[in-house]
Amino acid sequence: MFRKTSQFSSKTFLGCFGLLYLCGVFYFLHVAFHDRTEYDSEFEAADDADSVALGIGVVPPKLKFSSREALMAFRYKRYERAKRRPQRDGPGEMGKPVILTVEEQREADRLFAKETFNVVASNKVAMDRSIHDTRHPECKNVNYPKALPNASIVVVFCNEAFTPLVRTAHSIVNRSPPEYLHEVILLDDYSDRPELGDNLLEYVENTWPDGIVKVYRTNERSGLIRAKLAGAMLATGDVLIFLDAHCEVNNGWIEPILYRIKEKHSVVLCPMIDSINDKTLEYSDQGGVQIGGFSWNGHFTWRPIPKSIKQDLSPTDPVRSPTMAGGLLAVDRSYFFEIGGYDPGMDIWGGENLEISFRTWMCGGSLEFIPCSRVGHIFRSAHPYSFPDHKDVHGLNSKRLAEVWMDEYKRLFYMHRKDLLDKDAGDVSDRIALRKKLKCRSFKWYLENVYPEKYIIDENVKAWGYIRNPQSSLCLDLLGKDDKTVIPVGLFYCQISAGVGISSNQIFSWSQDNELRREEVCLDATPAGPDVLLLPCHGLKGHQEWYHNMESGIIKHVVTNKCLDHNNVGSSGKVSIQECDGKDSQIWAFEHYIES
Structure with missing residues (x-):
């Protein structure tokens, strides 16, 4: 029977982490663990000192091997068997969408609110299903050297549905050459679902009796960030790879990551993320390569590769990125701790991806996406866990x-x-x-x-802040809508708080290219008019070019020669373009003007 590990407190862990880090002991502890032989780390329980230091026990595998050669022979046989498996014709095979009966769909809809994905479809799909290869053809022709570092894969979960969690582990073991896969750590952050108790332990023991997959548990909710730190402390491979608990790695996913880290010690890497549909479990690629950015409100954003960089790239080249999405990343284990791991003061989830992105770049490292490494991920519309x-x-x-x-x-x-x-x-x-x-x-x-394309709202602009109509005291406003979608530009009473400033929904600037813009979206209008929309800025002027006369107050749309007008629609209405006549509804003023 696969025994449960001893449990540890996240508060104790957090305190110990800070103390060890400040004293310089933490790095020494990791080096000591890293220097163990694979045989020792996999098949011998940690001694009492190690258990106290890490606050966690180590579970021995079900099978014992007489030598490392015997162990690796067992793993190679399993790996080759998975590679040669005949094509099956079942639900979701080759990443195809799962079709449900009317009754099944009704049950799926009922459970969707809890799981935030289609668990009924997931339960119909084989744990080790096949998926189609989404790599660019040139990636398949790259010959990587045999001598590469090995990796510990850390998968943190809390009340994850059983089938996507186990399917994540199956895909890792089946599609990672044994010499590169040091271990898969499934770290349970205090789940209370019954199927994640003894049932999970027994499944792991019987499916991977050689101990390649390990289960650890916290004894209270630590949160994703601190749980990842705990997983990193447990890991003994050369490279750390963090994956979410609802992923499926694709063919050839690990070699390009390990090769790049062997080339460059101080790099943090992200695979290209394919999509696993949350309603049908269909596996599909995301089209072209995108990289990460951020918004000034602290959120990650996807953005296209700048043309200046893209023109010099081949389909197999690593792509520099200002930021990363966060859930899926790879890094040399020693480097991860050299630059400070994750911020242990961050709680649960969120912000850690931008923090490690800024820190990596600013402290001498770099961050890249690896186009030849593809990992599928279930993108959910909401979080299944509470805060x-x-x-x-x-x-x-x-x-x-x-x-x-x-x-x-x-x-x-x-x-x-x-x-x-x-x-x-x-x-x-x-x-x-x-x-x-x-x-x-x-x-x-x-x-x-690193990010020269990032638009800075109050620098190198002609004006910024609110855009106010004095006669009505109305300001241009998003009206609470998401400006990452196409939305009409609204009007609302100017939201100005003493000592605090204006509402973020009312922040605009007038750029040097005569755009009226926010971060990534610009006011856009067409001759068909009269609506004014927020659309992605294209930098080509045209329908996004506006002239503002600071003395008269008019804002003129250059292409149509019409003026921005609130047209007496009142608060919560929409702004429009109308024939210029100088009436009060066409007079506007920015909060701040920048002297040229």
Whole structure:
């Protein structure tokens, strides 16, 4: 029987982590574990000192092997058997969508609110299903050297549905050459679902009796960020790879990651993320390669590769990225701890991806996407887990990264998150000391050298702030809608708080290219009119070029020669373009004008 591990407290872990890190012991502990032989780390329980230091026990595997050669022979046989398996014709095979009966669909709809994906479809799909190869043809012709580092795969979960969790582990073991797969760590962050108890332990023991897959548990909710740190402390492979618990790795996924890390020690890598449909379990690629950005409110964004970079890239080249999405990443294990791991002061989930992105770049490393490494991921429309006391953990975590890493540009974060100005995000002195110790560069350097395309709302512009009509006291406003979608530009009473500033829904700027824009979207109008929409900025002027006369106050749409007008629609109405006649409804003023 696969025994449960001993359990540990996240509070104890957090305190120990900080103490060990500050004393310099933490790195020594990891080196000591890393220097063990694979045979020792996999088949002998940790001694008492190690158990106390890590706060966790090590479970021996079901099978014993006389030698490393016998162990690897067992694993190669399993790997080759999975590669040669005949094509099956079952639900979801080759990544095809799962078709449900009317009754099954009714049950799927009932469970969707709890699981936030189609668990009925997932339960019909084989745990080790086949998927089609989404790599570019040139990736299949790359010959990687045999001598590559090995990897520990860390999968953190909390009340994850059983089948996507186990399917994640199957895909890793079946599609990773044994010499490169050191271990798969399934770290249970205090789940209370019955099927994740003894049932999971027995399944893992019987499916992988050689101990390649291991299950560990916390004895209280730690949150994704701290649980990942715990998983990293347990890992003994050369490379750490973090995956979400609802992934399926594709063919040839691990070699390009390990090769790049062998080439460059100080790089953090992300695979290309394919989509597993949350309703049908269909596996599909995401089209062209995109990279990561961020918005000034602290959220990750996807963006196209800049043309200046794209023109020099082959389909197999690593692609530099300013940020990463966060759930899926790979890094040399020693380097991960050298640059500070994750911020243990961050709670549950959110913000850690931007924090490690900024820190990696600013402290001498780099961040890249690897086009030849493909991993499928179930993208859910909502989180299936709760946040304690409905706490805004993403906002507070983002405040921590702003205070430590964004320097004077944190003003733009608070411009969008004024609600966080007086909120306590915890002590960040240790992280500030880490930044000083690592001799990290400024956030201005990051913007100029890593992310020069990032639009800065109040720099190198003609005007910024609210756009107000004095006669009505109305301002241009998003009306609470998401500006990542096409939306009409609305009007609302100007939201100005003394000492705090304006609402983030009312922040616009007039760029040097005569755009009226937010971060990534611009006011756009066509001769068909009269609606004014927010559309992605294209930089070609045309329908997105506006002329503003600061003396008369008019804002003229250059292509149509018409003027921006509130047309007496009132608050919560939509702005439009009308024939210019100088009436009061066409007079506008920015909050701030920049002298040229």
